[in-house]
Amino acid sequence: MLLKDQSSSAGMDYIEMKRRGNFTRRILFVCVVFALLIFMFKRPSSISGSAKFSMHEVGVTHVLVTGGAGYIGSHAVLRLLRDSYRVTIVDNLSRGNMGAVRVLQGLYPEPGRLQFIHADLGDAAAVEKIFTENAFDAVMHFAAVAYVGESTSEPLRYYHNITSNTLLVVKAMAARGVKTLIYSSTCATYGEPDTMPITETTPQVPINPYGKAKKMAEDIIIDFSKTTDMAVMILRYFNVIGSDPEGRLGEAPRPELREQGRISGACFDAARGIIPGLKVRGTDYKTRDGTCVRDYIDVTDLIDAHVKALAHSRPGKVGIYNVGTGKGSSVKEFVEACKKATGASIKVDYLSRRPGDYAEVYSDPSKILRELNWSAKYTDLEQSLSVAWGWQKAHHNGYDD
Ligand SMILES: O=c1ccn([C@@H]2O[C@H](COP(=O)(O)OP(=O)(O)O[C@H]3OC[C@@H](O)[C@H](O)[C@H]3O)[C@@H](O)[C@H]2O)c(=O)[nH]1
DSSP, X not given: OHHHHHHXXXXXXXXXXXXXXHHHHHHHHHHHHHHHHHHHHHSOOSSOOOSSSOTTTTTOOEEEEETTTSHHHHHHHHHHHHTTOEEEEEEOSSSSOHHHHHHHHHHXXXXXXXXXXXXXXXXXXXHHHHHHHOOOSEEEEOOXXXXXXXXXXXXXXXXXXXXXXXXXXXXXXXXXXXXXXXXEEEGXXXXXXXXXXXXXXXXXXXXXXXXXXHHHHHHHHHHHHTTSOOEEEEEEEOEEEOOOTTSSOOXXXXXXXXXXXXXXXXXXXXXXXXXXXEEEEOSOSSSSSSSOEEOEEEHHHHHHHHHHHHHHOOTTOEEEEEESOSOOEEHHHHHHHHHHHHTOOOOEEEEOOOTTOOSBOOBOTHHHHHHHOOOOSOOOHHHHHHHHHHHHHHOTTGGGO
């Protein structure tokens, strides 16, 4: 009986152990499945990224940079190459500089790292060919004419170059299944808002053809993105200044466009004595000193925002961000900072208002901080201008030196 009881108890123990073993295996199996599900959902898809992964790690290696020979585009190419991306530049060299491309080629001579294509984005056949012959993972679309004053005297050039060319780029991307677009937009799309600072939900009421053309390009991109799983990031830049802190690249506007040019170029030209003095356009605005107020953002910070935008882009999602410092400086304050940075006594002439200008714009950059963990680091105007002046002094004739 005892024996029987013992054997029966041993049998019971064996059954109990087996039951517990099965139970443990089941729990383990459920845990493994659960862990796998968490891993799959947390892992970014091949095109999108996350804060932890660079786009390169998750699969984006080849970026098309339109306007990569230009001031902002060339700085973007430098950063992308530094971060191990493959880059193709397409530029019609109407405003950009082959000299900038040569600098980049010299820094990254390895075959396959940097390709340059001389083409106009208004040439539909050329654009189609570029997209057919290359497999791009993402496009950073910088190429554009970008002078507010010029846009009022040559509006058709602006609608063609900005709006129509963007349409062709987006069409080509759609045809070839390129799923990530980082678009260079502008604070000029807001026009002259009643309240400051400008948030991304501030109504866009552009007052010059430049701002209107960019707003239309934004609309094209946003409407198209609703019909696809394209990942879109629209960055609305404020006023870009500065240059590569290592002095490899700079801003070299076309000499023939001097009269149309931006305040930074005009200040440097005046400091170098290339032009007799700086023309300040408008002193009767309702601002603290009567001159226009702008939010000056360093190009190094701006490009960092692009890299973060690329990393955070998600299929089927459109992200819209202001890229600025959140601080406004008047033209007079800008000129004072430029005088200190260059050590030159810049002669200033005060003229009437420039057509298309708005009195005051500065950004609320809190959305981009919150969502992309980006904020401007180089917020000292004089410091940014000193860095840019370093390149300007060494390149009296731009990239031709
Ligand atoms: O020679 C000059 C140039 C400019 N200015 C003034 O300086 C201020 C800034 O003008 P800029 O031309 O440098 O810049 P804007 O504000 O017109 O547009 C700029 O910022 C937004 C970007 O998207 C545009 O591409 C860029 O041109 C304006 O008040 C303008 O009238 C001068 O007083 N003299």
